[in-house]
Amino acid sequence: MKDLISGLNKIFESRIRLGIMSVLMVNDSYDFNSLKEVLDVTDGNLASHLKALEDKGMIHTRKRFVGRKPNTSYSATEEGAVLFRQHLNALEELIKSQ
Amino acid sequence: METNPTSAEELKTIRKIMEESTKFLSLSGLSGVFPGIFAIAGALAAWLLIFRKNGISTDQYFNTAASTVMSFISWKMLIVALTVLSLSLATAFYFSVRKAKRTGVNFWTPVSRRMMINLFIPLVAGGIFALILIFHGHTGVIIPVLLIFYGLSLVNAGKFTYNEIFYLGILQIVTGLLCALFPAQGLLFWSLGFGVLHIVYGLFMYRKYEA
Numbered sequence A: 001m002k003d004l005i006s007g008l009n010k011i012f013e014s015r016i017r018l019g020i021m022s023v024l025m026v027n028d029s030y031d032f033n034s035l036k037e038v039l040d041v042t043d044g045n046l047a048s049h050l051k052a053l054e055d056k057g058m059i060h061t062r063k064r065f066v067g068r069k070p071n072t073s074y075s076a077t078e079e080g081a082v083l084f085r086q087h088l089n090a091l092e093e094l095i096k097s098q
Numbered sequence B: 001m002e003t004n005p006t007s008a009e010e011l012k013t014i015r016k017i018m019e020e021s022t023k024f025l026s027l028s029g030l031s032g033v034f035p036g037i038f039a040i041a042g043a044l045a046a047w048l049l050i051f052r053k054n055g056i057s058t059d060q061y062f063n064t065a066a067s068t069v070m071s072f073i074s075w076k077m078l079i080v081a082l083t084v085l086s087l088s089l090a091t092a093f094y095f096s097v098r099k100a101k102r103t104g105v106n107f108w109t110p111v112s113r114r115m116m117i118n119l120f121i122p123l124v125a126g127g128i129f130a131l132i133l134i135f136h137g138h139t140g141v142i143i144p145v146l147l148i149f150y151g152l153s154l155v156n157a158g159k160f161t162y163n164e165i166f167y168l169g170i171l172q173i174v175t176g177l178l179c180a181l182f183p184a185q186g187l188l189f190w191s192l193g194f195g196v197l198h199i200v201y202g203l204f205m206y207r208k209y210e211a
Helices: A002-006 A015-026 A032-039 A043-055 A078-096 B004-022 B030-054 B058-063 B068-102 B110-136 B139-160 B164-181 B183-210
Strands: A059-066 A069-076
Touching (some): A015 A032, A069 A078, A078 B004, B030 B058, B030 B183, B058 B183, B139 B183, B164 B183
16 A cells, blocks of 8 residues: 555645646647646636746746747656656556555 | 545546647537538539530540640639638638637637647648649649648648547548549549548537537
């Protein structure tokens, strides 16, 4: 049982963070507004979770200007991808063990 | 194990988000039906207004390299084809935007952009190639080229939308290759590929995902 739990990662213990990582696992990069739409969350909420994931080194942030508008896009870091995959596997194991 | 129901739920949500963020699902079945009808109407118009009216058989037109006498037919055919294309694109967009609105999602997303890019690269290349063929008078291979390049576009775009688009693409390619074998039947293969296949596909998709 201990082995199962060890894959679960505290960093991803939030629906929004799980959502962010899910999107970034299957897309090379995704911009803020599109993330907001797919996950159906508010600006502030999304921003704070993105910040948390970035601080832990799970995602990269890339800021640039598209015309005059600032555009921020995100992508998963290698470490983030590995840890998230472990987290998913642990979740699956947990369900199977039921 | 209190956490189990939520874990299962979480995984379900994750899968849904992964699919929604990589697949463009606003493509409407009706976006297939109407272009299909336009394509058949176009073929009929070409047959009645261009070939029968001028007393030229399709065999003459598609099998012989068009001389200057034939080139006026090519321009008329081009007008018919462009009309079918623009009507088709307009209705395809209309029904997809409508479906997006109805399901409450945005039409213009990173995924739909990616799908369009993948769709339009082979499509535009095929279109330009067909224009060059008209210019050189290679009338017999124009319809096969259009069908094949269109099929390749769909195969390419299929990665970013419903899987069925991929198979529709394969069928269009096969139709195009068969058409290349029997160039005199060009209008028939055009109606089969752009017409019948689209209508059958569209109805199938509409019933499966929207009805």
